[in-house]
Amino acid sequence: MSPGLNSIFLEEIRSQPEVLARRLESGWAEVEEVAARIRRQRPAALLLAARGSSDHAATYAKYLFEIRNRLPVALAAPSAFTLYGSPPRLEGLAVLAISQSGASPDVAAVVEEARRQSRPAFAIVNERASRLGRAADVVVPMGAGRERSVPASKTYTASLLCLAMLSWALDPDPDFRAAIESLPCAAAAALESDAGRLAEAVEGRRLAAIGRGYHLATAQEVALKVTETSYLLAEARSVADFMHGPIAAVDPELPVLLLEAAGPARADMRRLGRRLEEQGVCVLRIGDRLRPEARSVRVRTGLPEALTPIPFAVAGQLFGEPLPYVKTT
């Protein structure tokens, strides 16, 4: 990534409190319409279609809707719809697509097929006038403004916000609503977290990013960001799958980033961290209850775990952003 591009990326990272605040001012009507339609239809499951960063937003949606709304979520395999020309029967399902550009033919094909099968199909899109925007029954606009940087930042957190708003609209609860309204502040606090300094400890060309539950999505997103900005090979895993095999690949030359949110997964994450440190591994941490130390960044959120993926993603972007300089200086 050229230095010029990098400064646009940083500008977009910094704009997120404002983007989230703007979205909260004007975006509830579409979300409530999607929620009303889903409540009426009572689908057995929601089929999500997405690619790239939006696919990580879909991972977040899976945990959010399954845990908070008890609504099963399946992630679409777009090639069944496009390459193989043999899409699944969608009876009893509703479709939700997530895309920044709305131009990905794979993602639009899933929504178009839903329409062909007379199934409801919704889309969270930044570019409303796109193929996907035109194909969906209801469009929830990300409202993130034009994104110029190739590594996505503000459209990722905006899509997470749209998903959180939809989860609220499906099962309203005043505490959750208040927490959603505080997300711009939480994103601003994450910008102050100096997560960038963690990157100084990364040597070599490899990284593992580990989360669980809600933060599997954060691990995926940070791993992709670091890959795009810094040409590292970064692997994202849930702590459970990591312990099941890839832990064999760990050595002192493979730094491991732990996404350690307060919540039920925290004990597992801490156990893994201690085990890795005993093996001499460079363990980096982003969390909301950590004591700040050389390799730990604390993001003060005051949020329920279900919403922490938004400020954690901001901290993860700061972690990814300066890596090119670490490598070239």
Added chain:
Amino acid sequence: MSPGLNSIFLEEIRSQPEVLARRLESGWAEVEEVAARIRRQRPAALLLAARGSSDHAATYAKYLFEIRNRLPVALAAPSAFTLYGSPPRLEGLAVLAISQSGASPDVAAVVEEARRQSRPAFAIVNERASRLGRAADVVVPMGAGRERSVPASKTYTASLLCLAMLSWALDPDPDFRAAIESLPCAAAAALESDAGRLAEAVEGRRLAAIGRGYHLATAQEVALKVTETSYLLAEARSVADFMHGPIAAVDPELPVLLLEAAGPARADMRRLGRRLEEQGVCVLRIGDRLRPEARSVRVRTGLPEALTPIPFAVAGQLFGEPLPYVKTT
């Protein structure tokens, strides 16, 4: 992995034609019972629960059931059932668990929850007398015999075979049945493929394994195998997602293994391969229509693409198996 363990792994890899043949002799009754129950219930989607290698078998099942049977498949997020204690409502769904040991508490919890919600729950298991084996309505036994090596080999291909048999039982077709019956031969041919020699080209500690459609599962399985046997960091991606970002991380020091089966995804795989070679990347290939060359292994299968993941997995195991020697000599 110690040399002693490695020879057990190799013995189990070599036993696969016999394991598959034995499974075909005696395993149809249970598969037909599961298929009959699914046909009766007509679930909106099948929820799959699995961990580790079995999770890759679940990826295979997603493509197989969605494309061949047009039955939507969701992969369970076990932590919703265990850690968060807030499992999704399973109305309209059926559950299928895949596990070698049947002892994974995460996987068993999904099946037990299905029973609590009065939903049908089936399991493909190697150890019948396990927690999972006892919890399921119908057990399809892998029949792979005891597996002593930690990197799974024969239980992976046996679970793929059980899934293919189930797909046939859901939508019988004599050609597909005949192809299933030829799988032991195809596995034997893969054992003759000298895929191990590809490993000689791998230097360093990183690898990317790329597939698409049916062979996303193969890429995941080869990446995990290589990680377990050789302490590499190996990343598995679909070609579509790889082009969407991680291709930025590619350089001459990151070898890329392409799983190149004849089928609709092949054109994309070939385009990616050419682009990588132009960039000076070390590209390795396993395929069924390749001209054998220094970095290409041909697996003669004579199979429809939907069944090639079984012999390709065998070739992938051979590729992973000798890597420790490559590194230590």
